[in-house]
Amino acid sequence: MSLLLLLQTRGRMTAQELAEELEVSVRTVYRDVESLGAAGVPVYADRGPLGGYQLLAGYRTRLTGLTADEAESLFLAGAPGPAAELGLGSVLAAAQLKLMAALPPELRSRAGRISERFHLDVPGWFRTVERPPHLSAIADAVWNARMIEIRYRRWGRTEVVRTLEPLGLVLKNGTWYLIARPPAGEPRTYRISRVLALEVLSDTFERPDAFDLGSFWAAYSEEFQARLYPEEATVRLSPLAYDLLGYYLGGAVAKRARESATEQDENGWRQATVPIESLTHARLELFRFGADLEVLEPPELRTLMAETATAVHAIYH
Structure with missing residues (x-):
């Protein structure tokens, strides 16, 4: 099969x-x-x-080799929200209808129950869903290997114009990213909501044979996290603070903190290493734990936390 x-x-x-x-x-x-x-x-x-x-031209097989679990998973894999954003909503619906028609009767009813029992909601809670106006056109350029020219707003709010070879799209936690490269350059990542203007050019390009979208994104994500949190802080955590790590600091940072945590002392406190972006950012993030977290190192951050606590006490005293 x-x-x-x-x-x-x-x-x-x-x-x-x-x-x-x-x-x-x-x-x-x-x-x-x-x-x-x-x-x-x-x-x-x-x-x-x-x-x-x-x-032989025109020959197609019915999907009689699928197991029940395989048939069901195919319907679960179709994400209607992202597909619609890419301009493929009607295409996905038509494909699912054809797949349903190709399934043997004993699998058809089981596969049809997937949409009744499972719904995929990509964005996280309390996040504004981005709906980039140029997403569909960029997706079409990616699919057809067409060059694009974009006017792009960088993080510093400066605007640049780039001519790019669009290699792939990634949906991360409700946010769309374009992986593209300038001609003969290295692939880079662009947040599609920051694309201010787009022109799809008539020129086409050859995709690099060695480029793998999944491998690129995995390496980029690891490098991005290391660049985002270049420093570390040593802290003491109460049992409550330890339980709230994921809630206050996010999954990746909390995971690294828990992996470094020591055993509880006689009062239930632990010592751990927390990745931080900067002293200013760490002060805002770690002060949310109140008296359930104590900064031990670096000394500059410990001083900054003490000064913040003094200033807060002066306001409410």
Whole structure:
């Protein structure tokens, strides 16, 4: 079934390509192709350096090889909100209808229950949902490998004009990002809501063979967090503060703090290392814990916390 679906979706493939994709031997591919032919599947081979296996034009298989869980997961994977933002809402709906029609009766009812029982809501609580006006056009440029020219507002609120090769889109916690590069340059990340003007150019480009969107985003995310929190603070946490780490500091910072935490002392307090962005930012973040957190290091932050506590006491005294 996997071999059949590969030929159906990719067209002509050599025995070696099929073997590598399916992680089997070439001999196994030969045997399975013979089995498909014996079962009435119109698969044939072209000989020569440009040859390979392919299906007779127009042949499509019904999805009778899907398990119940696989059929259900396909409907769960379709996110209607993001698809609509990309201009693909109607396409997704049509694809789901075709998939439903292709499923055998015993799976159709189970797959149809997914939308009744599960709903994917991407943005976090109390976050304004971004609806970038240029998202659909950028997505079309990504899909068709068309160059774009954007006017972009950077973090310092300065505006720049960039000619880019759009390589991919990422949806992170309700925010859309464009991964693109200048011609012959290195890929960079752009927040699409900061695109002020867009022109899709007539020029096309060749995608770099070595570029992998998932790997790029994983490396970028790790580097971004390290750059965002370049310093550390040593703190003492009460049991309450330890429980509130994720609520006040966010998941990634709280995780690193918990991983570094010592065992509880006789009063239930722990010592931990907390990543911080800067002394000023840390003062605002850590002061939210009140008397349930004590800064031990660096001394500059400890002094700043003491001065803030004194100023607050003067206001309410």
